[in-house]
Amino acid sequence: MNNYETVFILTPVLSDDQMKEAVEKFKDVLKANNAEIVNEELWGLRKLAYPIQKKSTGFYVLVEFKGEPTIVKKLETAFRRDERVIRFLTFRLDKYAVEYAEKRRNLRANKASEKPAEAEAKAEVKEA
Structure with a gap:
């Protein structure tokens, strides 16, 4: 099992409940693929370094997890299919x-x- 960290940015037009529901959706994707979630941090609404899709802010979320290498592709596919996600980045931790x-x-x-x-x-x- 490898250690991974993923940070994703959700669109700022979501309510708190919608934002938490989106985060739970991605955590469920990880759990369904036998990943162990080590840490989750909701960084909240922050200003973006540059506009993305004409938006200047977004909800930042960090999730650290342990899992097999195949899980990254499934997680990133879920990110791409969800219109609430503006950007995401997943990397393996040494x-x-x-x-x-x-x-x-x-x-x-x-x-x-x-x-x-x-x-x-x-x-x-x-x-x-």
Whole structure:
């Protein structure tokens, strides 16, 4: 099994529910082909570097997964058939990229767990 990472951009005219439904559709394609989803990040609505199909923003989504090499072709076919996808890029991670991705995930998890504690500490300082 290889480690892969795919980033795709969805059209900005979608509602939050439609965007989440599209992401679930692609995750289901991966699961149906025996892929293990390692990480999923919704980066949200961001400005594009240049206009694509007369759109200047898009919903960015990152999905890391483990699977067989044949799964990439099936996933990219699903991307091409879906009109909600503006752009996509899938690539295989080497061992160094896998280590980096794990470190990045751990840092994000640590920051997320620290934020509530920091907010409480700041509130206590303001009260004093």
